[in-house]
Amino acid sequence: MKAKVKVTLKTGVLDPQGKAIEHTLSALGFGGVSGVRQGKYIELELAEADEADAHAAVKAMCEKLLANTVIENYDIELEPL
Amino acid sequence: MKATVIVFPGSNCDRDVAVSLEQATGRPPEMLWHGSSEVPSTDLIVLPGGFSYGDYLRCGAMAAHSPVMRDVVDKAKSGTRVLGICNGFQILTESGLLPGVLMQNMSLKYVCRDVHVRVERTDTDFTRQYGNGGVLRIPVAHHEGNYNADEETLDRLEDEGRVAFRYCTPDGELDRDANPNGSARNIAGIYNEDGTVLGLMPHPERLADPQLGGTDGKALFSSLAEALQ
Numbered sequence: 001m002k003a004k005v006k007v008t009l010k011t012g013v014l015d016p017q018g019k020a021i022e023h024t025l026s027a028l029g030f031g032g033v034s035g036v037r038q039g040k041y042i043e044l045e046l047a048e049a050d051e052a053d054a055h056a057a058v059k060a061m062c063e064k065l066l067a068n069t070v071i072e073n074y075d076i077e078l079e080p081l
Numbered sequence: 082m083k084a085t086v087i088v089f090p091g092s093n094c095d096r097d098v099a100v101s102l103e104q105a106t107g108r109p110p111e112m113l114w115h116g117s118s119e120v121p122s123t124d125l126i127v128l129p130g131g132f133s134y135g136d137y138l139r140c141g142a143m144a145a146h147s148p149v150m151r152d153v154v155d156k157a158k159s160g161t162r163v164l165g166i167c168n169g170f171q172i173l174t175e176s177g178l179l180p181g182v183l184m185q186n187m188s189l190k191y192v193c194r195d196v197h198v199r200v201e202r203t204d205t206d207f208t209r210q211y212g213n214g215g216v217l218r219i220p221v222a223h224h225e226g227n228y229n230a231d232e233e234t235l236d237r238l239e240d241e242g243r244v245a246f247r248y249c250t251p252d253g254e255l256d257r258d259a260n261p262n263g264s265a266r267n268i269a270g271i272y273n274e275d276g277t278v279l280g281l282m283p284h285p286e287r288l289a290d291p292q293l294g295g296t297d298g299k300a301l302f303s304s305l306a307e308a309l310q
Contacts (some may be wrong), residue, residue: 016189065146068175070138070182
């Protein structure tokens with residue numbers, strides 16, 4: 001299976017990069033933009049074909065390495081390879 | 082005191098800290114490559130500054146899972162003293178030996194300059210030679226030194242006297258402008274529950290010899306040498 005993992009900062013955690021992007025967007029004339037948050041996107045190809053097992057494996061990877069759960073949330077999407 | 086410096090791919094303060102340790106103890110520390118599965122018997126483990134694994138994913142995230150870290154964590158839990166400087170502090174939080182996280186500096190800029198920190202406790206193995214505490218002038222050099230944790234954890238660190246150093250003015254005042262990275266409550270370094278593991282962002286090894294322009298970092302190494310002799 002293919003896994004697409006999104007890692008984002010938890011609500012309430014300051015995101016100075018997001019703020020800088022928001023500021024620059026506004027300077028470029030893009031009005032009405034707020035709440036810009038920057039995150040990470042990670043793709044993985046898994047030998048595992050069973051969706052539930054693949055999800056459990058990727059969840060464990062997120063908890064152990066891909067995300068720092070003190071400040072980050074993660075979201076897992078799976079699709080066939 | 083026998084000291085061991087762990088060398089990760091991308092460490093770059095390992096030799097500086099080795100010089101400081103040798104000056105304090107009279108013998109060179111063992112330099113141990115991160116791929117080792119075991120840390121030979123030692124009194125102090127140092128995780129040095131640098132850019133382990135190129136700071137990929139998050140600073141310290143890869144190094145925290147290096148083969149050697151399993152034994153570092155085991156030894157830390159059984160009381161071996163562990164000192165993490167800068168990237169070493171980031172590795173300590175990523176490995177769970179210290180709480181919280183080191184986020185990108187609020188300014189989004191890499192900060193490389195001398196700052197002042199207040200020694201919050203002088204009754205630990207790391208700081209016993211700092212006399213009555215006071216203020217140190219000490220260099221920082223980092224892009225991710227903005228210490229944060231949830232309010233409950235921060236309160237616990239304060240209540241348990243686990244804040245080791247705080248950024249301050251030269252007079253010792255806690256001031257927002259004296260904080261180079263936006264860290265919560267001006268925290269520059271913290272201890273674990275037993276006071277046996279210390280992580281700090283400033284670099285004591287970079288001001289531990291008069292030739293480097295100052296010696297305010299030196300007592301940290303001589304404190305350890307005295308405590309663990």
